Amino acid sequence: MSDDSRRDETDAPLGATSDQPQDRWTQGPEVAPRQHASTTAGAAGDSAETLRERQRLAQIEMMDRWVGGVLTEQRRSRRWKLFFRLLLLLVVLLLVASVVYNLYWSDPADAPPAQRHLAVIEVNGVIASDSPANAERIIKGLERASASDSAAAIVLHIDSPGGSPVQSQRIYAEIMRLREHSDKPILAVIEDIGASGAYYxxxxxxxxxxxxxxLVGSIGVIYAGFGFQDAISQIGVERRVMTAGENKAFLDPFQPLDEDAAAFWQGVLTQTHQQFIDDVRAGRGDRLSTQSxxxxxxxxxxxxxxxxGLVDRLASLEEIAREEVGEASWEDYTPRLDPFDRLTRRFTQMAADALGVSASNSPLRYQAE
Structure with a gap:
């Protein structure tokens, strides 16, 4: 038997004879198996040196991947640092621009028009030291309006429920002073509401x-609080308060308000209310009705x-302007608010509203509820 025939018999599949037809799926040239992506396993017959080289290359590849990941993270971190630095720089630039603007660009009231006009000071929102309607800002507007030669009249444009007694009293005193020393009429024009401290x-x-x-009037004083003395005992919380002075914590909401403390606090409210009444009578005179x-x-x-007698006449700001200067136009003398100050005030007011607390520093309020 020749070598070729002997090779054919050896390559034939088990159980097959040379007379049987060959299967095209199992017969044919041998295809090399797909090489695995990893090179660490090596191939049969590789020397130890080759295997070590493959392992070294795999380690280098792993190190490259790790270094690439570290570099990517560092680049991401640098981008965030750059973003926050730019943001900080923008805030600083805005702050500087705001300061420069307020120092070198005057308010409209600093350069009033030559023609006759109404000098308007806005009293909007709650009257409090930390709100836009604070005594310092309104008094400054009154002084500017009084100093303007072309202002036909000073107008307090009021849309406020009231607020702090002290802030209201300061503004009241300044208006009464201007009534004596200024030749310009001072008008209070009430929009939706001019109550309590705003009416003051x-x-x-x-x-x-x-x-x-x-809405006008609401001549009164209010103090509002809560009593949590029963709630605190039910949830098992111990209240610890140390004072020097036996009545220092008499308004503590976690302690009951006894009769003596309530009578004392009512006396404070009554006295503050009487101040309100006396000042309204001084300002309005005999125009007030005698109804209690x-x-x-x-x-x-x-x-x-x-x-x-709480109001002298019914009209709008437009009608007043036409009467005084012949056209429905006026100039705003209210000092501008700093943009950052405005943002801070708005955030504080939103937080106070969300928590249901008053933004005023005083527990007493000339404010409509």
């Missing part, structure tokens, strides 16, 4: 003007207020 301010003006549906309900804390419409 308005009562110092020469005239109070409102719309028929405006005026000082009971009730709030009235503009139309009702006209009958009670």
């Amino acid at each position: 301010i308005a009562s110092a003006a020469d005239q109070i003007i409102a719309s028929r549906a405006s 309900e005026i000082f009971s804390g009730l709030i009235w419409s503009g139309e009702q207020g006209l009958e009670l």
Whole structure:
């Protein structure tokens, strides 16, 4: 038998004969198996040196991947650092621009127009030391308006429920001073509401003007708090308060308010209320009605207020402007708020509203509820 025939018999599959037809799926040239991506396993017959070289290459590849990941993370970290640095730089630039703007660019009231006009000071929102309607800002606007030669009248444009007694008293005193020393009429024009501390301010003006549906009055003082003495015992919390002075913590909401403390605090409220009444009477004079309900804390419409002497007439700011200067236009003398200060105040007010607390520093309020 020749070598070729002997090779054919050897290569034939088990159980097959040379007479049987060959299967095209099992017969044919041998295909090399797919090489695995990893080179660490090596191949049969590789020497120890080859295997070590393959392992070294695999380690180098792993190290390259690790170094690549570290570099990617560092680049990402540098990008974030750059972003925050740019953000900080932007904030600083805005702060500097705000300071420069307020120092070198004047308010509209610093350069009033030559033609006659109404000098308007806005009293918007709660009257408090930390709100836009604070005494310092409004008094500054009053001083600017009083110094303007072309201002036909000073107008307090009020849309406020009231607020701090002290801030209201400061503004009231300044308006009363201007009534004596300024030749310009001072008008209080009430929009939606001019109640409590806002009415306190308005009562110092020469005239109070409102719309028929405006809310005016609410001449009273309020203190509001909570009593948690029962709740704190139910949840098992011990209240620890140390004072020097036996009545220092008499308004502590976690302690019951005894009769003596309540009587004392009511006396403070009554005295503050009497200050309110006296100043309103001084400002309004005999225009006020003699009805005792005026000082009971009730709030009235503009139309009702006209009958009670709380309001002098019913008109709008546009009508007043036409009467005084011939056209419905005016100049705003309210000092500008710093942009950052405005943002801070708004955030503080939003936080106070969300927590349900008053933004005023005083526990007493001339404020409509």
